[in-house]
Amino acid sequence: MTVTGEDSVIDVDPLEPPLCAPLRRDLGWAQVQRMSQSAGHRDDPVLRQIRATAAVRRGTRMTKVLSAAQVSGHLGGWLPYGFCYRACDIAHLHDPQELALLGTDGAVSAEVAYALRWRAVDPLDYEVPGGPAQPGLATLQAHNRVGAMILGTGFTPSTDDLVPEFVTAGFADLPMPANAQLIAYVPGGEEVILYTYQPEQHGWLRLAGPRWRGLLDTLPGVTPDREYVPCTTPGSAKLVGQIRDREYEAVADPPEEFRVRALTRAARYPVSTLSRRAEQALWRGVPCWVLQRDDAWARLRLVRPDNDALAATGARCYERGVYESWAPVGELADHHIADIPYVL
Template sequence: MSVFPEARNVNDAPTGLRVTVKGTLHPAEQIARGAAFELFSTVEEDGFRRVSRAGAPAPFHRFVHASEVEGVSVGGHAQPGLGVLGDGTPEDPLDAPLMVPLSRGIRWTDVHKAAQNPAYRDDPMLAGIRRTASIRRGTRMIKALSAGQIAGYLRGWLPYGFCYREYDVAHLRTPADLMLLRTDGEAGRGVPEVVYALRWRASSPDDYEIPAGAEQSGLREVPPHDRVGAPVLGTGFTPSERHLIPEFVTRDMADLPMPANAALIAYTSDGTEVVLYTYQPEQRGWLRMVGPQWRHLVTGIPEIPPDQEYLPVGDAVRSTILVGTYGEREYEAVADLPGGFRVLAMTRAARYPVENVSRRAAFGRWRGVLCQVLHTDSGWTRLRLARPDADAIARLGAQCYERGVYEVWAPAGELSDHETVTVPYPPA
């Protein structure tokens, strides 16, 4: 006897995995280790779009989050082990789902409406829901990028600013859906053929903050003419008409060290995910992963040769590093998660595991405003505001380069309290 609800319009597309959504059984493929599913249909149903890629098991498809799935089966048998359990809980312990306590008095529409209203930024119920979306060591993070931004990472940028857990946005696969996660202010200017993203694993939950509460209140008050991208609501959720998506920022808007095997990826118009480059910390560069079939996705990145297989980033751009101890000596380290941290060394034999890992970066104050020191050139220092607000932005004449990120050049001699800050990571 089937454990699923009475199914209707069951499709016969050639795939063994099937999921039930809103009482309907669909052939499906799991995405992001079961955080989302791609559903297929032989007919054009509500929410389904025609598949453009060759080899798809059915002519129409749509993407849904695991939380929308009512049941999973293979060959007609209940299958709790394909990424999600029967109640939608992910198998990966690094992906804690967002928990919303729905009841007769609290409907999903009420929660979504509150999450989109800055007046509810101090609501205890909303804060409790937001805290359930937690980051752990090894949690996969993602940041949507424009072509210009991905070029910056290929030249040496580090993760910073607004970002998301991959688990929460795994169902957003097409450029049209991913536009709401962009930080470059391009939303509303047409949907591109491809959206890029940076994906990496979190080294420590202490590297991230929820853009809500008193410490993050400044971004809520920034006027529209001084910001780029969507407004910061202060509830901890990104602005969206349909989705409930918890958002994060890197602590103090600072750069984070780039972990090993971080990936620069592309999402095409039919939801295909293509890994373009992976980060190789020992070589300090990005290794191209795509072949001729997807080379056109690299061609769209400005000033990046599409036929170059390795793109070095050098040492000068690293404003933040990891350090760790081995044998009572300190070494530069690299996060190689989920395995742990090791010495950054060219030879495999010297890649010892390290202890007491810390993140190290330079901070200072200019005109009384706390900033991260990004780099110095010819007596001038590039600064990024750690806690931007309308007053600090005006006082420094800082410019907004992406959502929530404000930078400015300052005379190096005018910097005060210039110091290297070491942030220790807690034990795993």
């Protein structure tokens, strides 16, 4: 965190502006940290001012801490979704035990921590949990939660740190950008890049050498010696773009490159428009993303979880803030394909 003052000059990465706090004699670090951990300060203007400095820009590195099972899911084709952090806000956390506290599915391992790291395509893909877009998160009862409680201040529960947290907008799946990374943190704090995402091939290229092959042994269903892992699960969201009014599936490589998805490099033309495409519906009056479906049933994820939505749908919490349910396709209302446009 950066302390601001009239004479301060800060040299920062424009894609990752630092979290800044106007500390003074009557407002010290310890007090700000305590405020961030109290639901009574959700609407405190000073805390909101501090939280607003944690901006996401196009190209900001985002991180989601994963369990071994979640790593296997992403290798199979899961997309980024749910709770995440700016990489710069947790750059000081390298110990597996520290990072495990930021996990979302309740699994804890003191030996190794995993993470997915990617670059944001656009700020509109991210919201503050418990903020105006997701006010019901902080009111969810303990028996309906997995993982740490949601304070509603915009900061993650911590006894020592001030870490702003985000959720993907409406808990949506986000298309995986090019060069996303699956990472491991081992005892001693060393960061190991295990895989990097290749969007044209829709798969993961292994980067971990023989020294780190043991880290892959703990991933369920993963063959450590496999150099390339194709995704087998179709994503519920994709990018589409246009060139001269003709639509193509697109690839994002933030902050500047947005192109046609093509196996040959010569055909990867830049697109002139870009949108995130996903399927939406109402079930029992509750807005949901349609993650998958067949002729009879659909798997849904709640867009704005709160106690009323859970009571109406019976949705189950699969990880922190993420509530899903199965519903008969015939009961869905306003079932449609939504395009969320980005400004290029």
